[in-house]
Amino acid sequence: MSSGTENIVWHEAAVKKDSRRKKNGHGSFILWFTGLSASGKSSVANKLAHSLFESGKQAVVLDGDNIRHGLNSDLGFIEGDRKENIRRIGEVSKLFIESGQIVITAFISPYRGDRGLVRELVEPDEFIEVHVKCSLEECEKRDPKGLYRKARRNEITNFTGISAPYEEPLNPEIVLDTEKDSIGLCVEKILKELKQKRLI
Template sequence: MEGNLLSKSTNVVWHEQSITKEDRRSQNGHNSFVLWFTGLSGSGKSTLANAIASRLYSEKVRNYVLDGDNVRHGLNKDLGFSEEDRTENIRRIGEVSKLFVDAGQVVLTAFISPFQADRKLVRDLLAEKEFIEVYVKCPIDTCEERDPKGLYEKARQGIIKDFTGISSPYEEPENPEIVIETNNSTIEESVEQVIKYLKENDLI
């Protein structure tokens, strides 16, 4: 897959834009960056990302949520869940996130993104303080008890193959900017924890 992507990009030349990222940030009145929510299925990534998006909106911070399932309905509907496809899924999201940051917006991404190398690939696409990794930490037993989409049950039955935490590994972040333990914190407390980090680091 990588070879094909590289060969298709051979005769492409970057065209500089007349309006810079700094111009857009100035117009919006805030910084732009990625809040990258990673964690097991059922840990609360999407719920937390959307709650924080609402809080940012109320504070007039332009933002957009990229959710794993939603993106697979469109941009990444051609990808499965093999290790190669998972990597390509995250690579594409990283590039889309970079465009949002360049547009001066905050992008919140809710993806399991199980592999450290894939998350590092996205971090390396962005400048310092533009990638904030939020580890939504929750014991797999709790995630399985919640099982909002019935996926763990199907994975246990062998209906779903390569399911993270059951038949495919999840590599925990080594040095995330933020760790949210959703089994010990309410959604309100979790939102406040993230907002506090953003304000203390002059990101909003």
């Protein structure tokens, strides 16, 4: 059976990515935050977005929980659904890059292969993997949503770090140690790296 894609033709945008970047005065790329639940991904991502906004940069945060309230509300947490969740976010992030924005994603995204597929969707310098590193023990102590407690009681299945795997990045562009460093220090580290790469 035909999927119908042979009848779909890509329509080129009138305003190109490079023109948007030039007007904005900064690059457009993905900062892909990955780490365990409660590692601090959303906290750092939003603090970073605020800092970029205050300095006149166009940035948007795509947060795992928020996306599952809307775009990906039809997906669960089995491996196949997790893969589709990340695939969709990758495609959405690519659209934001084309619009000249800095995309900050905060997703557990536990599988290296899935993160690698998103990296392949965009240009080599448009994907920056940020490992938000925090031990499972510390994440369980924080447990702001009570999810680890539920997972330990088997009330939540396929929970990353407990009943489902987390594959740490092998060669991330940035590593943030949120167990030792403050949110502010983590943001400073990212900004320094982006300036060194001349992306902002």
